[in-house]
Structures are given as structure tokens and as C-alpha cells.
Amino acid sequence: MIVRMSKLEIAGPKELLLEVLEIIREEGIFHPEPKAGDFLGSERRRELHRLVPDEATTAERIFLENLRQVTCEVIAILPPLENGESRLQPLPLLEGFAAGAGEQLSFCRQQDERRALLLREREQLGEYAVLLETIGTLLWDGEPGSGLEFIAITLKDPSLAERLGEMLGRLTGGELCMSTARGRDGTLVGLIAAPPQHSARVRELLSDERLPEFPFPAELRNLPLPERLARIGARIDAVERELGGVTASMETFARQWLPLYRRVERWVVERLGLLSAAGVVQETGLCFVILGWGRSDAVPGLTRRLGERFGGTVAVEELRLMEQDLEMVPVTLVNPPYLRPFELFTRLLPLPRYTSWDPTPFIGFFFPLFFAMMLGDAGHGLVLATASLLILRRWREGALADGARIMLVSAGCAILFGLLFGEFFGEAGGEILGLEPLLPRRSRAVIPMLVFSLALGGFHVILGLLLGTITALRRRQPREAAGKAATIGLLLCLAALAAGLALPSPWLLARPILATAGALIPLLFLFGGLLAPLELLKHVGNVVSYARIMAIGLGSALLANAANQLAGLSGDLILGAVAAIVLHCVAIVLGAFAPAIHALRLHFVEFFSKFVEHGGREFRPLRK
Amino acid sequence: MEKVLICFAAALAIGLSAIATAWAQSRIGAAGAGTIAERPEMTGTVIILLAIPETMVILGFVVATMILYQ
Numbered sequence: 001m002i003v004r005m006s007k008l009e010i011a012g013p014k015e016l017l018l019e020v021l022e023i024i025r026e027e028g029i030f031h032p033e034p035k036a037g038d039f040l041g042s043e044r045r046r047e048l049h050r051l052v053p054d055e056a057t058t059a060e061r062i063f064l065e066n067l068r069q070v071t072c073e074v075i076a077i078l079p080p081l082e083n084g085e086s087r088l089q090p091l092p093l094l095e096g097f098a099a100g101a102g103e104q105l106s107f108c109r110q111q112d113e114r115r116a117l118l119l120r121e122r123e124q125l126g127e128y129a130v131l132l133e134t135i136g137t138l139l140w141d142g143e144p145g146s147g148l149e150f151i152a153i154t155l156k157d158p159s160l161a162e163r164l165g166e167m168l169g170r171l172t173g174g175e176l177c178m179s180t181a182r183g184r185d186g187t188l189v190g191l192i193a194a195p196p197q198h199s200a201r202v203r204e205l206l207s208d209e210r211l212p213e214f215p216f217p218a219e220l221r222n223l224p225l226p227e228r229l230a231r232i233g234a235r236i237d238a239v240e241r242e243l244g245g246v247t248a249s250m251e252t253f254a255r256q257w258l259p260l261y262r263r264v265e266r267w268v269v270e271r272l273g274l275l276s277a278a279g280v281v282q283e284t285g286l287c288f289v290i291l292g293w294g295r296s297d298a299v300p301g302l303t304r305r306l307g308e309r310f311g312g313t314v315a316v317e318e319l320r321l322m323e324q325d326l327e328m329v330p331v332t333l334v335n336p337p338y339l340r341p342f343e344l345f346t347r348l349l350p351l352p353r354y355t356s357w358d359p360t361p362f363i364g365f366f367f368p369l370f371f372a373m374m375l376g377d378a379g380h381g382l383v384l385a386t387a388s389l390l391i392l393r394r395w396r397e398g399a400l401a402d403g404a405r406i407m408l409v410s411a412g413c414a415i416l417f418g419l420l421f422g423e424f425f426g427e428a429g430g431e432i433l434g435l436e437p438l439l440p441r442r443s444r445a446v447i448p449m450l451v452f453s454l455a456l457g458g459f460h461v462i463l464g465l466l467l468g469t470i471t472a473l474r475r476r477q478p479r480e481a482a483g484k485a486a487t488i489g490l491l492l493c494l495a496a497l498a499a500g501l502a503l504p505s506p507w508l509l510a511r512p513i514l515a516t517a518g519a520l521i522p523l524l525f526l527f528g529g530l531l532a533p534l535e536l537l538k539h540v541g542n543v544v545s546y547a548r549i550m551a552i553g554l555g556s557a558l559l560a561n562a563a564n565q566l567a568g569l570s571g572d573l574i575l576g577a578v579a580a581i582v583l584h585c586v587a588i589v590l591g592a593f594a595p596a597i598h599a600l601r602l603h604f605v606e607f608f609s610k611f612v613e614h615g616g617r618e619f620r621p622l623r624k
Numbered sequence: 625m626e627k628v629l630i631c632f633a634a635a636l637a638i639g640l641s642a643i644a645t646a647w648a649q650s651r652i653g654a655a656g657a658g659t660i661a662e663r664p665e666m667t668g669t670v671i672i673l674l675a676i677p678e679t680m681v682i683l684g685f686v687v688a689t690m691i692l693y694q
Binding site: 600601 | 668669671672674675676678679682683685686689693
């Protein structure tokens with residue numbers, strides 16, 4: 001249902017503006033209109049101009065923006081402890097807090113930078129340690145004093161090792177060798193042992209291949225391998241200790257200050273929101289004027305609250321809604337709990353206009369019906385209902401929960417139609433349980449089901465056109481309303497003709513129907529224009545499109561029957577049961593998707609196109 | 625012979641419309657996949673658009689049924 005809106009003008013002394021805005025935001029029912037020109041007549045427009053913030057307001061805003069930056073940065077730096085929010089009122093201590101916040105931010109930054117440096121060093125030292133351990137496995141006994149120079153590299157691509165070995169061999173005439181080994185972290189390390197006269201050319205080749213030599217810190221470069229490892233181990237221990245100290249210091253700070261920072265940040269954001277909201281306010285010489293739209297049901301509450309607080313110095317006036325305003329009125333949808341999950345489907349479409357209809361109630365009624373007619377199996381419905389309940393047990397809110405609620409209602413209807421069709425996991429299941437079909441069997445009565453689907457389609461399309469006629473009348477477009485009414489009349493004539501021709505003894509004489517149709521056709525041209533007959537053909541096509549209810553229903557019934565027959569053909573109880581379960585699972589998955597998509601399509605394309613006018617403005621109230 | 629021709633006509637009615645639907649869905653599906661990659665919030669709309677050409681095969685099915693049951 002589209003919520004009724006009131007056109008409002010709220011006025012009062014300028015010094016009360018922020019307090020009034022605070023109350024409006026708390027109520028959350030007012031959508032401000034920043035363009036006074038479109039909202040009011042030209043005379044009133046000249047009296048008002050956009051409120052320009054004074055010096056104090058601007059200074060406050062700058063102060064709060066700076067404070068917000070500081071608090072945000074401090075909160076981002078500190079460890080995210082679960083110690084909640086302080087209960088202190090920020091306003092009395094704001095100045096003192098702001099004075100100290102700068103120093104605290106510097107402290108936090110220093111600690112954070114130190115921590116980042118230590119983490120980086122620890123990571124680097126870990127890499128060195130792995131590399132040195134790996135190199136240790138590659139060095140042979142005669143390494144000390146062999147006169148060879150050792151160059152260590154890490155190889156990201158293992159296939160590079162062989163190619164590099166060949167290139168080095170060619171470069172030095174086979175006078176050097178390269179060994180590789182994997183480190184404990186999976187890194188592939190290569191160690192090149194080269195005579196001193198070739199080392200420069202080897203380094204040049206490595207540079208050309210973008211394989212830089214592993215950079216050891218200068219203080220470690222000339223030490224023997226065991227001593228390098230010992231030094232690195234000692235440094236890692238020292239870094240760990242220092243890191244622990246820095247982390248503990250930040251946690252102590254966070255325990256003491258984080259709750260207050262969170263409270264202040266929230267307060268500052270709210271206050272800035274309030275100051276921003278003042279940007280949509282108009283002013284006269286002495287007063288502020290806020291123009292906008294309010295939910296009609298909540299306007300008395302807002303008026304009463306403002307009256308109680310300001311004792312009549314702030315006025316709320318409900319302006320007359322003019323015809324030209326209808327395009328500007330913002331739209332919000334409110335539906336009862338049963339229909340609310342179906343807004344999931346409505347949200348797939350743009351918002352309807354204020355003068356149009358909320359599609360949710362229609363989809364909430366017809367979607368489960370169409371779905372059930374297509375699925376139409378009590379067993380499959382039972383499985384889907386169980387699955388929906390399981391989802392709802394795990395997720396109570398959100399799109400998935402809404403989807404599960406829709407599926408639960410639709411599955412309930414499918415169980416009902418399954419009982420009417422006598423199908424429980426196919427017709428065989430219904431026969432075993434002794435279900436007597438109250439409607440014709442879908443797998444055999446193809447033509448009756450087709451006629452029923454088309455009749456339902458005719459009713460749905462005519463209902464859509466009827467609602468479209470009402471919309472046109474509401475918008476004061478009688479010509480369009482008359483065109484739609486003529487179309488409805490012609491569709492009814494066509495339906496009566498089809499019924500009369502199909503029945504063995506026509507209960508309607510063709511001549512009066514043809515005469516009525518003949519009278520309606522000129523009206524159709526007159527009100528609908530030259531393209532009206534094409535529109536009529538489109539509507540007939542829309543009705544025929546409802547044949548999919550029969551087609552998908554037939555497919556669903558045949559699939560379930562085929563699953564039972566294939567299971568019976570196996571000749572083995574266990575194998576047959578497994579085959580039946582698997583095939584019915586396929587049928588249920590198809591049965592959940594195909595009817596849902598086609599039921600939606602019938603609504604979106606065939607039904608809503610007749611009466612829902614899209615392009616409504618979203619209702620965006622000022623709220624905290 | 626007449627029965628064969630009737631069955632052949634029904635097969636043509638559903639077969640040709642099924643091919644047409646498949647072709648249309650392949651084009652819409654490819655475009656829809658691209659759309660969803662850039663704007664995942666359009667998933668619902670794309671699924672509906674993908675179902676639109678199925679009207680052809682359903683109408684083909686109805687015609688085939690009427691041929692067979694006439």
C-alpha cells in the first residue's frame with residue numbers, strides 16, 4: 001500500500017531551528033523538499049530564500065568535522081576491543097576532549113607506526129632465516145675457503161630454475177653451478193657458486209632476467225652462516241618482545257579511551273547530520289521555513305510534539321495538495337506482515353508513482369496461487385515447506401528469510417492444489433495414499449487445463465485493465481480511462497464469443513456479442529487512437545501467455561510420473577528408492593524455480609503493465 | 625499417413641518455437657551475464673528477462689497440443 005503523504009510547511013524562530021530539526025529527525029517521518037520554487041507558488045517563493053549558515057554555525061561545523069576526523073583515525077588505529085561505548089554526555093566535556101585528542105592521536109600514530117615497522121622487520125627476518133636455513137642445506141663441506149662466490153636468489157617460477165641453469169652454463173662455459181632447494185615455507189631458493197672472475201657477469205644476467213640477489217642487511221653480509229642465523233634468531237626474539245610491549249600499550253590505551261571515543265564519534269556524526277539537514281531550510285527575515293512531505297498518519301504526532309516542546313512558537317501547516325504536486329510526492333510502501341515479504345519482488349521494479357498502485361498486495365495474493373497451480377504436488381510442496389521452515393529457523397531476517405516466507409506460503413498452496421489434483425510425489429503417490437482427485441488429472445486433461453489457464457489469464461488481464469482505468473480516472477485522464485474501458489468491453493466480448501463457440505449448445509448468441517463489439521470498436525479508435533487495435537491484440541497475446549500455467553503444470557506432473565516410472569523399472573527396491581529420490585529432487589528443484597520465475601513474469605509483464613505506473617520518488621525522511 | 629503428418633506438424637510447432645526460444649535466450653543470457661557482472665543488484669530483473677522468450681515455446685506447445693487433440 002502506498003502511504004498517504006501530506007504537504008507540510010514548518011515555520012518558527014530561527015534560533016529554534018536546530019532543536020526543531022532534532023525532533024523532526026527523531027520522528028523520522030519528514031522528507032524535506034529543498035526546491036521551494038517547485039513546492040510553493042511564485043508569490044511565496046519570492047518571500048523565501050535558502051538559509052545561509054551564520055559564522056558560529058560554520059565554525060561549529062569545521063570544529064566538528066576536524067573532531068570527527070581525529071576520532072575516526074584513533075578508533076581505526078586502536079585494537080577493536082569489545083568494550084562498548086561510554087555513557088558520558090559528550091557535550092559538557094567536548095572542548096577538553098578535543099584539546100587532548102590531538103596529543104592522543106599523535107601517541108596512537110607513533111605506536112601504530114612502530115608496530116608496523118616491527119611487524120615488517122619480523123616478516124623480513126623470518127624470510128632471511130628461511131633462506132639461510134635453505135642455503136645451509138645447499139652448501140657442501142668444502143665451502144669455507146673454496147674461493148667461490150655465492151649468490152642467493154629466490155625463484156617464484158620453478159620452471160625458471162632449469163632455464164637459468166642453462167643460461168649460466170653458457171655464460172661461464174660450465175665453470176659454475178646452481179643448486180636449488182625448497183624452504184620450509186615453500187619458497188624455492190637457488191644458490192649460485194661462481195668463481196670471482198664470473199660473479200659480475202652473473203649478477204648482470206640476473207639483473208637482466210629481473211631476478212635480484214637476495215638482499216641481506218649490511219651488518220650480516222660478511223658474517224659466517226651459523227653466526228648469521230644466531231644473530232637473526234636473537235633479533236627476532238627482541239622484535240617479538242618489543243612488539244608485545246607496543247601491543248600491550250595500545251590495548252591499555254584502548255581499554256581506557258576507546259568507549260569514550262566511540263561515544264564522541266557517534267555524537268559528532270549525529271550533530272553534523274543535524275547541521276547538514278539545515279541546508280534544506282528556507283528563511284524569511286525572522287523565521288526559518290522547512291518545506292517537505294510528511295506521512296499523513298504521523299503528522300498529528302509531530303505537530304503535538306512540536307507544540308508541547310515550543311508552546312506554539314513553531315507552526316506546522318498542512319498545505320493543499322495540488323494536481324501539479326502529484327509528480328513530486330515521494331513514495332513509500334507499507335504493507336501488513338503477511339504481504340511484507342512479497343516486497344522482495346516489488347523491489348525488483350522501480351517504485352510506483354504516488355497516484356499509481358502498490359503492486360505488493362496483488363503479487364501477494366496471485367503469486368502463491370499461480371505457483372501452486374504450476375507445481376500442484378502435495379509431496380513436493382511438503383518438501384519445499386520443510387526447507388522454508390529450516391531456512392526460517394536459521395535466518396529470521398533479510399532477503400533469504402523473506403524468500404523462505406514466500407516459499408512457505410506458496411508451498412502451502414501447492415500442497416492444497418496437490419490434494420485437489422490427487423498428486424503426492426506424482427499421481428502414483430496419490431493413488432497409494434488413496435487421494436481422490438477433485439479436479440481433472442493434469443497429465444491427461446490437457447485441454448480443460450488450458451481453458452482454465454486462459455480463463456484465469458483473461459480475469460487477471462481484465463482486472464489489470466480495470467485498475468488501469470481507475471488510475472486514469474484518479475489522474476483525471478477520462479480519455480485514457482474510456483479507452484481502457486472499451487478494451488475491457490472488447491476483451492469480454494471475445495471471451496464470450498470463444499465460450500459460445502466452444503460449448504456444444506451456445507449459451508450466448510453470437511449476434512448480440514458481435515453487435516456490442518461493433519459498437520465498441522469505434523469507441524476504441526476514438527479514445528485509444530489508431531494504434532488501439534494493436535494494443536488490443538497485445539492484450540489478447542497477454543491472455544494466451546497464461547497458457548504457461550497449464551504447460552508448466554503439465555511438465556511438472558509428467559516429470560514426477562516419469563521419476564516414479566523410472567524408479568519402478570529398476571526392479572530393485574533399494575536402487576528404485578534411490579532413483580526415485582534423485583529424480584524427485586530434480587523435479588522439486590525445477591518445480592521451485594520454473595513456477596516462481598513464470599509466476600513473476602506473468603505479474604511483471606502481463607499484469608502490472610496494465611495499471612502500475614513506475615517512476616515514483618523514493619521517500620527519504622530526515623532521521624537519525 | 626494422416627496421423628504421421630499430424631504428429632510431424634505438432635513436432636514442427638514445438639521444435640521450431642523451441643529453437644527460436646533457445647536462440648533468444650542465448651542472446652539475452654549472454655547480455656544478462658555481463659549485466660550481472662557489473663551490477664549484481666539486477667539479478668532478479670535479468671532472470672525475468674530471460675524468461676520472456678519462453679512465451680514462444682509455450683505458445684508452440686499450445687499449438688502442438690491443439691493439433692494433437694483436435
